[in-house]
Amino acid sequence: MHIESLDHIHIYAADPEASAEFYQRHFEAKPVHRNTNANGDTRIFLALGGQIIVVGDLPAGMAPAPLPETGDGAYVHGFGVAHFGLRVADLVAAAAELAASDVRLLGEIVKEPTGLSYLYVVAPDGVVLELTQYESAV
Secondary structure (H helix, E strand, C coil): CCCCCCCCCCECCCHHHHHHHHHHHHCCEEEEEEEEECCCEEEEEEEEEEEEEEEECCCCCCCCCCCCCCCCCCCECCCCCCCCCCCCCHHHHHHHHHHHHHCCCCEEEEEEECCCCEEEEECCCEEEEEEEEECCCC
């Protein structure tokens, strides 16, 4: 099977408006579409780093994921999608900006010998983001 590209990442949120605002405020996401399905559930489509993030209401009967905990220098999380990554040009500056806005950082910046540096942060509803910076193009 040939995959043309990643189509989207769908995030369930207790408050889709607040979650969408988080991605817009901290990561320059741009709203591109919104709809409401037959059940009255909201879906907000955001353009983020060349991809689409869909933020929608939690399905009936579903509870938000438990918040991740700091573990082995990264985090301890349940099964399912562990996180999604966002590449930044300056990881130290991004971490400082997020910390100043009271966004929870999970551990410290990790620097790998390969030239990769990364840091995990918590978005609304327990979604984990990995911010990455590479010393050379990957």
